[in-house]
Amino acid sequence: MASRNQNRPPRSPSSKKEVVEGIPLDKRRRIGMGRTGGATNVERKPFGTVNRKLDVTATSDVGSCAEGSDCGNVEFTKEEVDALVNERLKMKKFDHKGNLELVSELNARLKVCIKWFQKRDESHVEEEGKLQIALDASEKKCTETEAEMKNKEETFSATISELRQDNACLQERLAKEESEKLDAIACHRKENEARITLEALQASLTKDLEKAQQDILAANQRAASVDDMYKRLQEYNLSLQQYNSKLHAELEVARESLKRVEKEKSTIVENHSTLRGRYSSLQDQLNLARTAQDEALNQKDTLANEVKCLRVELQQVREDRDRQVAQVQALTSDVVKYKESSGESCAKLEYHMEKTKSLEETCSSQREQICLLEHQLAAANEKLKMSDLSSIETRTEFEKQKRTVRELQERLAETENQLVEGEKLRKKLHNTILELKGNIRVFCRVRPVLPDDGAGSEPPVISYPTSTEALGRGIDVIQSAGQKYPFTFDKVFNHDASQQEVFVEISQLVQSALDGYKVCIFAYGQTGSGKTYTMMGRPEASEQKGLIPRSLEQIFQTSQSLMAQGWKYKMQASMLEIYNETIRDLLSTNKSSSTENGAPGKQYTIKHDANGNTHVTDLTIVDVCRIEEISSLLRQAAQSRSVGKTQMNEQSSRSHFVFTLRISGVNEGTEQQVQGVLNLIDLAGSERLSRSGATGDRLKETQAINRSLSCLSDVIFSLAKKEDHVPFRNSKLTYLLQPCLGGDSKTLMFVNISPDPSSVGESLCSLRFAARVNACEIGIPRRQMLAQIPARPADSRLSYG
Numbered sequence: 138m139a140s141r142n143q144n145r146p147p148r149s150p151s152s153k154k155e156v157v158e159g160i161p162l163d164k165r166r167r168i169g170m171g172r173t174g175g176a177t178n179v180e181r182k183p184f185g186t187v188n189r190k191l192d193v194t195a196t197s198d199v200g201s202c203a204e205g206s207d208c209g210n211v212e213f214t215k216e217e218v219d220a221l222v223n224e225r226l227k228m229k230k231f232d233h234k235g236n237l238e239l240v241s242e243l244n245a246r247l248k249v250c251i252k253w254f255q256k257r258d259e260s261h262v263e264e265e266g267k268l269q270i271a272l273d274a275s276e277k278k279c280t281e282t283e284a285e286m287k288n289k290e291e292t293f294s295a296t297i298s299e300l301r302q303d304n305a306c307l308q309e310r311l312a313k314e315e316s317e318k319l320d321a322i323a324c325h326r327k328e329n330e331a332r333i334t335l336e337a338l339q340a341s342l343t344k345d346l347e348k349a350q351q352d353i354l355a356a357n358q359r360a361a362s363v364d365d366m367y368k369r370l371q372e373y374n375l376s377l378q379q380y381n382s383k384l385h386a387e388l389e390v391a392r393e394s395l396k397r398v399e400k401e402k403s404t405i406v407e408n409h410s411t412l413r414g415r416y417s418s419l420q421d422q423l424n425l426a427r428t429a430q431d432e433a434l435n436q437k438d439t440l441a442n443e444v445k446c447l448r449v450e451l452q453q454v455r456e457d458r459d460r461q462v463a464q465v466q467a468l469t470s471d472v473v474k475y476k477e478s479s480g481e482s483c484a485k486l487e488y489h490m491e492k493t494k495s496l497e498e499t500c501s502s503q504r505e506q507i508c509l510l511e512h513q514l515a516a517a518n519e520k521l522k523m524s525d526l527s528s529i530e531t532r533t534e535f536e537k538q539k540r541t542v543r544e545l546q547e548r549l550a551e552t553e554n555q556l557v558e559g560e561k562l563r564k565k566l567h568n569t570i571l572e573l574k575g576n577i578r579v580f581c582r583v584r585p586v587l588p589d590d591g592a593g594s595e596p597p598v599i600s601y602p603t604s605t606e607a608l609g610r611g612i613d614v615i616q617s618a619g620q621k622y623p624f625t626f627d628k629v630f631n632h633d634a635s636q637q638e639v640f641v642e643i644s645q646l647v648q649s650a651l652d653g654y655k656v657c658i659f660a661y662g663q664t665g666s667g668k669t670y671t672m673m674g675r676p677e678a679s680e681q682k683g684l685i686p687r688s689l690e691q692i693f694q695t696s697q698s699l700m701a702q703g704w705k706y707k708m709q710a711s712m713l714e715i716y717n718e719t720i721r722d723l724l725s726t727n728k729s730s731s732t733e734n735g736a737p738g739k740q741y742t743i744k745h746d747a748n749g750n751t752h753v754t755d756l757t758i759v760d761v762c763r764i765e766e767i768s769s770l771l772r773q774a775a776q777s778r779s780v781g782k783t784q785m786n787e788q789s790s791r792s793h794f795v796f797t798l799r800i801s802g803v804n805e806g807t808e809q810q811v812q813g814v815l816n817l818i819d820l821a822g823s824e825r826l827s828r829s830g831a832t833g834d835r836l837k838e839t840q841a842i843n844r845s846l847s848c849l850s851d852v853i854f855s856l857a858k859k860e861d862h863v864p865f866r867n868s869k870l871t872y873l874l875q876p877c878l879g880g881d882s883k884t885l886m887f888v889n890i891s892p893d894p895s896s897v898g899e900s901l902c903s904l905r906f907a908a909r910v911n912a913c914e915i916g917i918p919r920r921q922m923l924a925q926i927p928a929r930p931a932d933s934r935l936s937y938g
């Protein structure tokens with residue numbers, strides 16, 4: 138911008154001097170006071186605004202103002218000057234003196250006026266000089282201000298362009314962030330939608346699960362109805378007995394199917410256990426996955442909250458920035474305005490400058506903050522993405538496992554159903570066979586070779602056929618002459634069979650006692666063949682517990698679980714031994730009841746009632762509620778038993794041991810009542826007198842044992858021949874077992890065999906006897922169900938009779 142004084146010619150020093158010395162020439166000429174002077178030129182109006190009125194009439198004053206005197210107080214107006222200049226003197230023609238006075242007077246007045254004029258002109262010139270100096274100073278100042286303003290303007294322009302660039306940059310970033318924000322929002326919305334879909338899926342899955350549970354309930358109901366049907370079928374079975382002869386023909390077919398079902402059952406049981414294992418491991422995995430998913434979800438939620446907070450902060454910062462930008466814009470417009478009106482004060486500009494500076498600083502700090510927040514946001518977004526990914530993975534894994542679990546559950550349910558159905562069928566067939574067969578079942582067990590056995594290098598005398606039909610059921614005895622005697626029973630356990638394996642085979646039979654059947658299991662065999670081991674085992678070692686403790690444990694456990702179905706059971710236990718044809722109460726606390734040391738004890742009498750129940754008069758019967766009670770009773774009985782050392786056995790049982798458990802069950806829901814009996818008998822071992830070498834009391838014992846066992850075989854032969862008279866009463870043992878042998882019991886005989894080659898003869902005898910027993914037909918097992926709850930004795934120790 139060009140300065141205003143630039144085009145002005147510089148003032149010459151001479152002209153300046155003229156001004157300083159006096160009135161400039163042109164001005165003198167103007168007021169008629171040129172160098173030549175002259176009154177005629179003084180026509181112009183006098184300068185100045187403050188005039189003192191010249192009293193025209195006071196001519197004496199004017200006239201008295203002599204030349205060279207100070208006339209500074211006199212002031213003239215234009216009119217006065219005009220009047221003075223145009224005054225026409227009234228001169229008299231011949232009065233020269235008077236005329237001269239008039240002229241002198243006028244002259245004096247004119248002189249005063251001229252002097253006033255001159256003085257006035259001088260003061261004006263002086264004033265003009267001062268004004269000129271002030272004007273020059275002012276012009277100089279103005280030039281300087283203009284230069285300064287120009288510089289400032291340039292600086293402002295640069296600042297404004299910088300600010301504009303910053304602004305553009307910020308706008309660009311803002312647009313970018315906005316687009317990123319929109320992307321993030323869209324992504325978040327998508328995630329939300331996905332989450333909602335997943336939740337809906339989960340809800341539907343939960344519904345499915347509920348439906349499946351309902352299905353299970355329905356299946357359970359169906360199972361109950363099938364149970365009812367089963368009961369009806371049982372009743373129907375009773376009527377089927379009339380067609381017994383016809384069904385005999387179908388027996389073999391039923392046996393085949395039983396075998397098949399048993400095989401199927403074992404495979405199903407295996408499948409079931411593997412599936413259960415897999416199911417539990419999957420459940421564990423599922424639980425782990427659930428925990429991991431929960432953790433991931435929690436992490437995700439925390440991150441989402443962080444992101445939310447960061448977004449809010451970002452939003453605030455953005456708003457701040459927007460405000461700042463608006464302020465910058467306002468300032469820019471202010472600057473523009475300032476530019477337009479450059480006359481505004483520098484102080485304001487500086488203030489704005491400072492404000493701009495501070496705002497710029499705020500802007501830059503906020504920019505840094507934005508950067509920081511953006512970093513944080515990016516990190517949080519990254520974390521969120523990671524957690525989302527892991528959450529998705531976990532969810533997928535969870536879904537997969539859920540599917541697998543569902544499949545396994547379905548398979549498990551299916552298998553369980555199959556198992557239940559198979560078990561039902563097996564039970565039905567088993568009961569049908571038993572009922573149709575009507576004979577005593579026989580299991581054979583061969584004990585392992587003991588160190589005391591004289592087997593030495595002799596070849597084994599026992600072998601097991603491997604043909605399909607005899608597998609697990611056949612046993613061959615080989616005599617020294619090489620003669621082979623094959624036998625087949627319902628089951629043959631070799632020397633490797635564990636106590637548990639043996640128990641598994643009889644557990645169903647034991648279960649029947651809870652269902653209201655009379656069950657009798659007895660062990661027969663020569664002395665030292667393993668009868669006591671099979672029946673009692675070694676209760677101190679859980680693996681070697683025998684059938685009696687295992688059966689009682691099962692009965693108590695099952696009765697507990699049946700409580701859920703409304704069944705309440707009452708159990709009563711009694712234990713006796715038949716020693717030398719005398720009954721001894723093994724639970725009696727009264728020692729006089731025994732015949733110890735030959736002293737005559739209490740006489741116990743065996744009685745059978747019309748329902749086929751056996752009672753022994755004065756026998757101690759103990760109410761038992763827990764397995765521990767039975768265990769202590771068994772220990773008590775074991776201590777009271779008659780045992781002795783024989784050549785064949787270190788701890789030989791010298792008596793027949795009979796354990797009886799009476800079970801009364803009531804279902805208050807269905808008003809059903811059952812009465813079952815479980816007889817577990819460990820017979821004394823048969824022994825050849827020649828081998829035992831017994832004498833005295835031992836000889837008497839052995840003779841009594843052999844006699845009673847011989848009575849047992851007489852009864853069996855008689856039953857086998859279907860003789861009218863069966864000599865049950867010939868011995869205490871056969872009379873006690875009468876309902877089991879000839880009645881409606883489910884009876885099982887274990888024939889225990891020693892693998893000792895020196896016992897091969899006894900083994901053959903035992904096996905032949907067992908084969909006879911197996912072929913023997915007895916009554917049909919009947920479940921004892923009562924319509925009314927029988928009155929029960931209040932005393933816990935009762936005597937029947």
Ligand SMILES: Nc1ncnc2c1ncn2[C@@H]1O[C@H](COP(=O)(O)OP(=O)(O)OP(=O)(O)O)[C@@H](O)[C@H]1O
Binds near residue numbers: 585789
């Ligand atoms: N399956 C078996 N496994 C291991 N040891 C056995 C087995 N069977 C029997 N025994 C052992 O054989 C020995 C004789 O068994 P046990 O006393 O049971 O015979 P028993 O037939 O009851 O004899 P007794 O008629 O003389 O009483 C015992 O030491 C017993 O531990």
